[in-house]
Amino acid sequence: MRVGLSWLREHVDLPADLSAEALEAALVGLGIEVDSIVDLRATVNGPLVVGRVLTVEELTGFKKPIRFCTVDVGDANGTGAPQEIVCGASNFAPGDLVVVILPGGVLPGGFEIGARKTYGHMSAGMITSARELGLGEDHAGIIVLPPDTAERPGQDARPVVGLDDVVVEVEITPDRGYAMSVRGIARELGLALGVPFHDPALAGAPGATEEPAYPVDVRDPVGCDRFAARAVRGVDPTAVTPAFIVRRLTQAGIRTISLPVDITNYLMLEFGQPMHAFDLDRLRGPLVVRRAAPGEKLTTLDGVARTLDAEDMVICDDTGPISLAAVMGGETSEVHPGTTDVLFEAAHWDPVMVGRTARRHKLFSEAAKRWERGVDPALPLVALRRAVELMTAHGGGTVGDEILDFDAVRPRGPVEMAVDLPTRRVGVAYEPARVVGLLEAVGCTVTVNGERISAVPPTWRPDLTDPADLVEEVVRLDGYDKVPGRLPLAPAGRGLTDAQRRRRSVARALAETGHVEVLSYPFVGTPALDALGVPDDDPRRDLVKLANPLSDEEPFLRTTLLPPLLATLRRNVGRGARDLALYEVGVVFRGRGAGAPPVMGVDDRPSVSVFAAADAVVPEQPWHVAVVLAGEQESAGWWGGGRPASWADAVEAARTVLDTAGIPDERVTVRSAAVAPWHPGRCAEIAVDGVVVGWAGELHPGVVAALDLPKRTAAAELDLDALPAAPVTPAPRVSGFPPALIDVALVVGTGVPAAEVQAAIVAGAGDLLESVRLFDVYASEQLGEGRKSLAYKLTFRAPDRTLTVEEAVAARDAAVAEAANRFGATLRGA
Incomplete structure (x- = not known):
């Protein structure tokens, strides 16, 4: 809100020598944000005068209305002759009084006014609008003054338009509606400066008559x-x-x-x-x-x-x-x-x-x-x-x-509180008489009853409804600067929790592997779940509805991170990005269906039963991590062709999360699954110790089409809170002896998961196996229908000696035998 200091002075006895700094300090001290205090006398330099429009000629042939005007500016131009000015506004007519800045003048922002030829005519000066003078944002037309504004054309226009005043612009918080008026700001200044305030509403008014002014x-x-x-x-x-x-x-x-x-x-x-x-x-x-x-x-x-x-x-x-x-x-x-x-x-x-x-x-x-x-x-x-x-x-x-x-206005009821509540809440010793006096200064009618006070808020303060509001008023009027700035001492041994460290580590690991973190609004609508193909009986359909949503199209809280994350992917693709790897770590909300929460006050701590009833309604909020991929995972260049992102990259991102969370590979199971919104043939179920914690893979083509996503878009989502605590891992013993490297290609059925074959290799190879990695998947007519070849790199090493060829081959054969025993695997080419 913008208001002139001269108007404020009509309602509060401000000191004549009040400086802009003192004025700002007074308002800020009461919690009113000051955007600016502008002395308008210094904003416009040079000749700014009142002019009377003599003639108006409409110029044609241009894309917008243009008028050639002659304006009487008296002797302000030094000649007394009419001033010729070209103007684009059309809200004035001959005879009107307007505000004119003559050549040599400077408008706010350093805009210098001169004489120049434009639209085929000489224009010497400007007929101004409120925005051009820095008086407001109105630019729909120029300022037209009342006929009795000036005694004669050519006189200084600054007093006429208020450019001889000081304008205060303040930003009013939502709880201080009364301050969006001259009355309210003047009242606040009276409290801040300790000067009399003259309430214009105290003049009174006649009441209703038997016959209304209008039915x-x-x-x-x-x-x-x-x-x-x-x-x-x-x-x-x-x-x-x-x-x-x-x-x-x-x-x-x-x-x-x-x-x-x-x-x-x-x-x-x-x-x-x-x-x-x-x-x-x-x-x-x-x-x-x-x-x-x-x-x-x-x-x-x-x-x-x-x-x-x-x-x-x-x-x-x-x-x-x-x-x-x-x-x-x-x-x-x-x-x-x-x-x-x-x-x-x-x-x-x-x-x-x-x-x-x-x-x-x-x-x-x-x-x-x-x-x-x-x-x-x-x-x-x-x-x-x-x-x-x-x-x-x-x-x-x-x-x-x-x-x-x-x-039909209901009278305000009293707000009761202990007289020492401000002292206990803030840490400043407020005497009871001081508390009462400050509340009365706000406009409250205060009654003292022993150690408690009862305050009826004034009609202009609808925000005063609870004891905490009264405490805030006491602190505000007494001075925020008197409140000590002491931080509480942190108890020893309390840093980040294990869950917090895990979330930070996962986010850092994904970022380090080329993913970009995004933060999405946690709001969704049922159309988003429909587009993902989530079944009606899926737990992700148990949505929590907001009482006052930002958008009627998204009135629910998300149960999965994918809808807003995929919307972000689509938005970036629409703006020209092609190769994207995005991730988000955030909470999802699972409704409990426990009904409405109990009503709790703020004057005292709720009882155990009330707190338990309220807690039972609060939705579960587990932390999830989700990754979405589109475009090329590895860029093409002079070194060769690129590689598009695929379901395997989504699975690898999930493995990165589990590895960062400290879950050993032997406890992780990756197997085929069919869960919306993933492609049933390219979806992996991620389990830890047999408990499913998420899914990864390529999105279903129907989902990709419904959401207008790039083809073969991949995604992964894991429940971080479902992951078990990381075990204590002993420091590895590093062997100084050379490794033995052996490649093994096993032929198995196409339905056999590669991860389970790898687990069989690990189990059969024994302690000498240091690492195993799948590096090739191959299928052809020579292998036979329904068969595939899985090629693994095996690394063997002993901690105390150099392995012989016989020992390495024996370990390999044991690994192959275990795979053959479990899945009927055979060595390719054997």
Whole structure:
């Protein structure tokens, strides 16, 4: 939010010599982030003057509207002659007052203004917009000043547009909606600097009359618990917005539209109370405030036809919805240039409803931003009083005696806490009187009852609901800088757990073998599981649904890492990447189906039974690791052809994970399986000690087609938490004697897993076998149908001697004999 210091001074007695540094320190000390403090007097250099448009010539033949204008700038140009300026805006006419920067001037950003020929005409200067002057983001048109802004053309425009002020821009956190107003920021500065604050809402306002200003039927008091309205009739439709409102709206980055609309925006900034102005003559029948019917249509003020949801709140007349409540009005009832009778509306809406509506329609208006953070329900009548006063003062008309005020606001209940709770939580000694005084300064009504206090929060602080909130207010007002910055001492012997070290080691090992780590959002939808071909009875279908998902298309938490990881693979392929090896280490979520969790407060520790009931609902969250591969695993070059990634590389990645986790090869079993989403003929089941911990292989062609992935995409996924603890491994004894190297090619049936043949070789060869590696798989007509050849490199070595040829051959023969005994293997060529 942007606000001028001069406006703040109307509500808080700021010191005359308040520096920008002191102002920033005061706001930051109370937890309000300051984006910038800008002295506007130094942002525009050179001649910036008020000009009156004399003539406008529309230039044709260009792709966009271009106008050649003459502007009276008085004696500011040194000659008194009209200034010739080419302008691309079209929101002004002859006779209008505009802001002109003459040659020699410099706009924010170092943009120097000169005289040059453009579009066939000489242009000496610029007619400026709010964005060009650094006053806001509005660039839809140039600034058009009210007719009574200046006594004469050529006078300095800085005071007119607010460039003689200091503008503060702050970022308001979601829990501090009250600070999105001049009233709120002034209140905070009064607390920070210890100076008087003058609340503009204390002026009061007349209450509801027996006859309402306009008939209204509020059918949903939960979504709208207060609705107030007052009418002004006989307004001058040609009345212009006064200069001080234009200046302050411009500083805040809000475009001026018309007097009634500008008044509502002005009061939204001043009080924090969003309002709406209806044209009374365009309303048809009584107003009805209700939830929308699914599929109802409404064209909002931005010209977009919107399909409404059943959760949306709308204001209707006999023609149907005329306003998307709390977010944006509709075209059919908006104030227009001929409006003479205005109905001002100020209401109080449910913040949750407004936030969801704004996100659903992607319509984040200034009103919606305030409503979803919480607005003071005591403001509607005060804001209406101020609105009708401004309307009659600057636009004429007569205020109706009738006042509508539907009020179903529930009074705030007290929040109780121990008076020493801030001291116990923060570690700073707060005297009881100090705690009470600070809470009263916030606006709470405090009652002391022995060692406990009861505080009723003010209407403008909907965020104060629990003892922890009151503690935060005590600490905030007393000063965060008084809180000691001491870190707790870490107990001896507590470092990374075994599981944490394992996860880090696995991630590092995969990265070192050429894989790239990604981090995905843990959200999925059922279409993703459908595309993977996951059966309906698969445990991966036991999804945990989020109460408030970021996207309606992905409302569940993932039960497997593959859907978001494969989406990342597809996205990178679509952006030109071809050879990809990605991995992710993260949690998956397995639902327990235990029902709703118990409601727990924050004022005390939950009991053992309540905690157990809550824990029973929390889904299991085991850690998984997944790898996806596409393109070439080994690049082609002058050294030869490349090699595409295959199911074997996915299996090898799984073996890398197990090896890094400290699982010995003899405890690992790799065998053929058929599990979605893998190809049934190219899927390996990974088991440790007979327990399946994951799968690896090539994805099913149907899955590849459904997800638009490269052909032969491979993947692996393992449950890290299912892996047993790594055994204590003794240090290896390194032999200084030479090895004996022997290659063995065994012919077995095509259905015999190579890993099981290798296990037989290890078992038969005995202690002399140092290592075994499969290096070739071969099949041909000569071997016979249903047969294949598996070639292994065997390394034999003795720790105490050089092996003889006879010893190595005997060990080899024993290995072959064991393979023959188990699988009927024969030596190839024998």
